[in-house]
Amino acid sequence: MRQLTRPVIGVISDVKPGSGHVTHGVTEKYLFAVARGADTYPVMLPGRMSDVDGSMSETAVLEEIFALVDGIFLPGSPSNVEPALYGGTPYDPPLPADPHRDVVSLPLIRACVERGVPLFGVCRGFQEMNVALGGSLHQKVHEQPGHFDHREDGTRSIEEQYGHAHEVSLAPGGLLAGLAGAGRWSVNSLHGQGIDRLAPRLAVEARADDGLVEAFRVQDAPGFALAVQWHPEWRFWQDRLSAGLFEAFGAAARAYAAQRRGDALKAAE
Template identity: 45%
Template sequence: MEEISSAPIIGVVADRGLHGGQPSQTVMEKYLEAVSLAGGVPLILPQGLADSPAALASAMAVLDGILLPGSASNIEPYHYASGEADQDTQPEAHADPGRDRLAFALIDLALASAMPLFGICRGMQELVVRTGGALHRRLFELSGFQEHREDEGKALEVRYAPAHDVELIPGGLCSELFPETRRFWVNSLHGQGVARLGEGVRIECRACDGLVEAISVASHPFALGVQWHPEWNSRDYELSRRLFDTFIQHARAYRDAYLERRSTPR
C-alpha cells in the first residue's frame, strides 16, 4: 500500500438505510478495503452532495476516482424503460432515490472530466442507465437466462464463490487487462441485468447465456462496470486484484495530470 500522502483519493458512494432504527448512510467494508489494498484512499460520499452543486464541486476537486459499489437496493425504474411493460409500471420495492441522484451526478461529472470510474453490480447498472441503457428488472422471470441470484441461505464464502464463466469481448479494456485468457469465472449475486445499452457503451464481457456482464464507455480512459463482485477478498484473486490495481493506476495518472496542469505557468 502507498503512503497516504501519495495515494489517489477515491470517492465511494454511500447507501441509505436504517441502523438501530435511525437513518444512516453506509458503505460495506469490503469496498473500502479493496480500494485501500490497491493503493487508494477511500472517501465515503454522502448522498446529500447531489442536492448541493457547490458541495459536489468541492468534493470533485479533491477526488481522483469514483467507485460505485454494489447494493441491496435497485435503481428506480422511471429512470429507464426496459420494454417489459408489465414490469415498468410496478414500483421498486428496494429503492434508494438519493443514491440514484448522487450516482447519476457523479457519472455525468466523471465522463465529462475523464475521471476514472469503476461500477460494481448496482454501480454498473447505474452506468448503464445513465448512458441511455435499460435493465431487465426481474431477470429471473425471463426465459433464456440462467439463475444469476445467490442463495441467501448459504454462508458468505459460498455466495461469493465463482458461479459461472464469462467470455471476454476483444478490443475492450478487459481484453487488455487479461490478454492471457478469453474466459474466466466470476461470482453472481444479482436479480437484474442489462436489457439494452446506450450509444458509445462497449460490451466487455458476456455470460454463457448472453447476458452482458461488463461494460465500458468507449471514449473514456477508464469508465468500467462489472456485474460481479471483485471486491470480495480482492487480493486473493488475480482477476479482482488486476481490476482494482488498474483502477487505482488510472486514478493516480488522473491526479498527476491535474497537478501538472495546476503547476504549469499560463
Template identity: 40%
Template sequence: MSRPVVGIIGNVHLLNDQYPVHAGGSMNSAAVASVSDCTPLLIPADPALCRVEDLLDCCDGFVLTGGRPNVHPEEYGEAPTEAHGAFDRARDAIVLPLVRACVERGQPFLGICRGFQEVNVAMGGTLYPEIRELPGRTNHRMPPDGTLEEKFALRHEVTLTEGGPFHQVFGSPKVMTNTLHGQGIKAPGARIVIDGHAPDGTPEAIYVRDAPGFTLSVQWHPEWNAKNDPVSRPLFCAFGAAVRDWAKDKRPYPLRQAG
C-alpha cells in the same frame, strides 16, 4: 507523498434496525486501500449533503458500489413495478450525473453491480427488473443460504471480447466470477460497449466508448477477496493506476495494467 483519494459511493442503512446511517462494505474499502493503493473515502450519496462538483474536486476516482436498492425505472422512462424492488432516489440523484461528469472529464470510475447498472442508465440505457424470469436466463441472485464464502463463490464464466480492454486487464478472454444480482442490462446506453457476457447472454462487463478515462464496470462483485482473486486483483490494480495517473495532473491516460 499522500495517496490519491477514491470516493466510495455509500448506501443508506439502518443500524440495529433503527439508526439511519450511510454505510459502505468494508471489502470495498479494503480493495481500494490494499489493491488499488489509494485512500478510500465513503460518500453519503444524497444531494442534500453533497454536490457532484465538490465530489469531482475532492476525489481522484470513484467506486460505484453495489447496493440492495435498484435504480428507479423512471430514470430510464419506465414505470415502477413490484419486480423492481426497493429504490434509493437520493443515490440516483448523485451517481447518475456523477457518471456523466466523469465520462466527460476523463475522471476514472469503477462500476460494480448496481454501479454497473447506474453507468448504463446514466448513458441512456435501460434495465430488466428480474432477469431470471427471462427465457433462457439463469438465476444470478445471491444464494439465500450459506456463509459469505459460499455466497460470493465463483459461479459462472464470463466471456470477454478478444483484444478488448477487459481482455487486456485480465490477460484472458474468459474469467470465472461470482454473481449476486437480480437486475441486468436490457438496452445498452449510448456509447456503452458490452465487452463480456455470462453463458446465458447476460451482459457482465461494459465500458463507455471513446471516453477519455477509465470506465470499466462489471456486474459481479470483484471487491470480494480482491487481494487474492486472479480476476479481482488486476481489475483493482488497473483502476488504481488510472486514479494515480489522474491525480498527477487531472487528466486521463491510456488504459494500462498495474503490476
C-alpha cells in the same frame, strides 16, 4: 494543495433508515479493495448531498467532489436503481430502492465520463452507469426468457455465495481479456437485475453464456470508465482478473492525480 501520497477515491454511500435514524454507509469489503487493491485512499461520499439544506446546486456539489477526489468507485448494494429513471414500471410490491443514492450517483457518473475522472462500477454501480448513460434494466433477470437465474442462494454461507458461479466470455482485444490473459473467466454472481438495453456509449467487455452483459467500458471516455456486474472486491487478491481490475483503476487514479498536480503548478506560476 493536498499533501496526500495516494490518490483519493470517492466511494458512493447507500442511504437507508435504521433504528429511527437515516444512515449513509459502505460495506467494508469495497473500502478495503479500493484501499489495498488499488493502492488509493477511499473517502465515503454521502447520498442526497445536493438537497440537505437546499442551498447548493447539483453543479456546485459536483465541483466540490471533483476538487477532492482523483476517481470515483460505485459499489454494489441490496438496493436497485429507481425504474422511473430508465422508463421502467415499478413492481408491486416495489423492489428495494435508494433514490437518495440515485440523485447523486447518476449525475456524478455523467460528469466523471465527460471530465475524464477515473470511474469504476461494481454490481449496482454497473447498473447505475448503464442507466446514467441512457440504458435500461431488467428488474428480474430470472423472469426473462432465455436468461439464467443470476441470484445468490441466501441459505448458503457468505463464502459459498461469493464463490465462482459461472463463466463469462471476454471480448477479444478488450481490457478484461488483457488483464486476464484469457478469453473466458469464472466469476461470482449475486444480482437479480441486469442490462436490458445497453447504453449507446458502452462497449461490451464480457457476457455470460445466456447473453447477459457482465462488463462494459465507456468507449469514448477520455479516462478509465469501466464496470462489471460481478463482485471483484471479494478476496480480490485470490483472483488475477479481480486484482488486475483494481490495479488498473489505481493506476488510472494516480495518472489523473499527477495530471492535476501538474495543472495546479502551471496555474500557480
